[in-house]
Amino acid sequence: MAKPTVGVDLGGTKVLAAVVDGRDVGESTKRPTPTDGPEAVVSAIAEMVEELGGAHRLGVGTPGYVDDDGVVGGVPNLQGWDPPVPLRAMLREATGVAHLAVDNDVNAAALGEVAHGAAEGHHDVLCVFMGTGVGGGLVLSGELRRGPRGLAGEIxxxxVRHGGRACACGGNGHVEAYAGRAGMEAEARRRHAAGEETALVDIAGDDRMKSSVFDKALKKGDRVAEELMEEAVVAVGTAIASAVMLVDVDLVVVGGGVADKLGPELVARVGAESSGLLGEALAVPVVPAALGDDAGVVGAALLGERA
Amino acid sequence: MAKPTVGVDLGGTKVLAAVVDGRDVGESTKRPTPTDGPEAVVSAIAEMVEELGGAHRLGVGTPGYVDDDGVVGGVPNLQGWDPPVPLRAMLREATGVAHLAVDNDVNAAALGEVAHGAAEGHHDVLCVFMGTGVGGGLVLSGELRRGPRGLAGEIxxxxVRHGGRACACGGNGHVEAYAGRAGMEAEARRRHAAGEETALVDIAGDDRMKSSVFDKALKKGDRVAEELMEEAVVAVGTAIASAVMLVDVDLVVVGGGVADKLGPELVARVGAESSGLLGEALAVPVVPAALGDDAGVVGAALLGERA
Known part of the structure; x- marks a missing residue:
């Protein structure tokens, strides 16, 4: 039997590899992301591909900016990485797979949503993924927009607010500062430290304030949680409106851990915000992502299919 | 002799038509823009083309959004236009020119700057034109980005400021509200009416506050003029930074009447603002436009060349 296509979703905490056929995710394997640098990650991926019986084609989605040669730059959440890292070349050497592609993880997920998910059949799509941070992928005229430095899609x-809230990247007023789980947690803890009562801290304690914590606090009617969520909705809706004016898309997909957990209601609020800003004539539909946790490996496999 | 390529720059106050060969603008003709609707404008353009000895190829840059069929929508500053207006079809009928293209005027100017101006040789470029309003054109991977609705590039x-200053389009906090000549004039008059002294109103009186008025007031050290200019610089610099994160370009060109009048110093300030926001690793060069008033007809002729 011919070897299959394998998609790999390389994340900050885990690596997921799966045999993928179009939308269908078959046999898969998962392990914690090695924390001692890119060589260890490459070895782990090679072993996982082997476990799955080898690959004829291999696609890998990774955090960071990825250039046309598969070199990774700027990866804040992979420990022990000192970019630039020539990930594609290293993977080719370790796996021997000839049809091999590496791209940004969020770009891969966006490709997945366009090929087999919520944006199937659309050619001009912005995908926004709300998780620990806020990432995006842009498909223009049917092609993933990467840009000369692989930066594109960093919504x-x-x-959205000049001089506004500090972002983890060092900037100010970025969407992620208001709408990323980490930025929202940081703001909740600041407000709590300043004396405000909030169920967010009561529920999370000293642990990471997961999406489920926000979900529970919102269901209790917690005021801080609601205010943070409203700021997140405004930030993402504003960025979507600006993106539509700049590149003109006809569909926006919103996914990621936070959006998946808080559900279609959150996505609807984001859509209402962006539509209000764009006005009736220019508004575009904003819909929930369809692939959930599969988006990463399905999109990565697509990269491999095209390599 | 073969008939030439003619470029037409259709503006809110005047129509300019010229024989164009690459960067070279030859014989030209100009008249006030007819104010009684699209038929009169189309007749005027046909007469002007005739005056120039006819055209083998014809390109027209017009205000408004233009779809793939040359139909114009949303034109706030052409009197008597009730969109959609099938401008390309009307021009084909009136002129008989087979190789005929119509696009947004700012898109045309951006094409001109990329082919023959400040962005020659670049493939991923954002052009920002600061005039009465603020327009933009986006060239991605060597192609003008128009988008499914012809909206793209509306920087x-x-x-840039959620809930900020009112824009003429009905929105809030848009770049144009801070950096368009009309928005800056409106704010100067509001501040004057509220009791603030400003040389801007002393110089302009009840007349339109032209770019030269801002130039004179700035040279006098007028505080209101300087504050308005700083807000304009921040707005444009912020939008450039956001655009770079979203689509990744490697050059930004700033032109238009206000930028041309206030000169390279303004463009340098905009560049410093955007570089500060992007940080050293991601900053892109921001340079002044090179074609000045020729950008419109040079770019329009390029549209015609490609039709």
Missing amino acids: GHLV | GHLV
Whole structure:
């Protein structure tokens, strides 16, 4: 039997590899992301591909900016990485797979949503993923927009409030500062430290304030949680409106852990905000992502299919 | 002798038509823009083309959004126009020119700057034109980005301050509200009416506050003029930073009447603002436009060349 296509979703905490056929995710394997640098990650991926019986084609989605040669730059959440890292070349050497592609993880997920998910059949699409941070992928005229430096789609770092809340990247007023789980947690803890009562801290304690914590606090009617969520909705809606004016898309997909957990209601609020800003004539539909946790490996496999 | 290529720059106050060969603008003719609707404008353009000895190829840059069929929508500053207006079809009928293209005027100017101006040789470029309003054109991977609705490049309507200053389009906090000549004039008059002294109103009186008025007031050290200019610089610099994060370009060109009048110093300030926001690693060069008033007809002729 011919070897299959394998998609790999390389994340900050885990690596997921799966045999993928179009939308269908078959056999898969998962392990914690090695924390001792890119060589260890490359070895782990090679072993996982082997476990799955090898690959004829291999696609990998990774955090960071990725250039046309598969070199990774700027990866804040992979420990022990000192960019630039020539990930594609290293993976080719370790796996021997000839049809091999590496791209940004969010770009891969966006490709997945356009090919097999919520944006199937659309050619001009912005995908926004709300998780720990806020990432995006842009498909223009049917092609993933990468840009000369592989930067394109970084909607989390659009400025929506000049001089506004500090972002983890060092900037100010970025979407991610208001709408990323980490930025929202930081703001909740600041407000709590300043004396405000909030169920967010009561529920999370000293642990990471997961999406489920926001969900529970919102269901209790917690005021701080609601205010943070409203700021997140405004930030993402504003960025979507700006993106539509700049590149003109006809569909926006919103996914990621936070959006998946808080559900279609959150996505509807984001859509209402962006439509209000764009006005009736220019508004575009904003819909929930359809692939959920599969988007990463399905999109990565697509990269491999095209390599 | 073969008939030439003619470029037409259709503006809110005047129509300029010229024989164009690459960067070279030859014989030209100009008249006030007819104010009684699209038929009169089309007749005027046909007469002007005739005056120039006819055209083998014809390109027209017009205000408004233009779809792939040359139909114009949303034209706030052409009197008597009730969109949609099938401008390309009307021009074909009136002129008989087979190789005929119509696009947004700012898109045309951007094409001109990329082919023969400040962005020659670049493939991923954002052009920002600061005039009465703020327009933009986006060239991605060597192609003008138009988008499914012809909206792309509208950088003047990116939101840089959520809930900020009212824009002429009905929105709030848009770049154009801070950096368009009309928006700056409106704010200067509001501040004057509220009791603030400003040389801007002393110089302009009840007349339109032209770019030269801002130039004179700035040279006098007028505080209101300087504050308005700083807000304009921040707005445009912020929008450029956001655009770079979203689509990744490697050059930004700033032109238009206000930028041309206030000169390279203004462009340098805009560049410093955007570089400060992007940080050293991601900053892109921001340079003044090179074609000045020729950008419109040179770019329009390029449209015709490609039709």
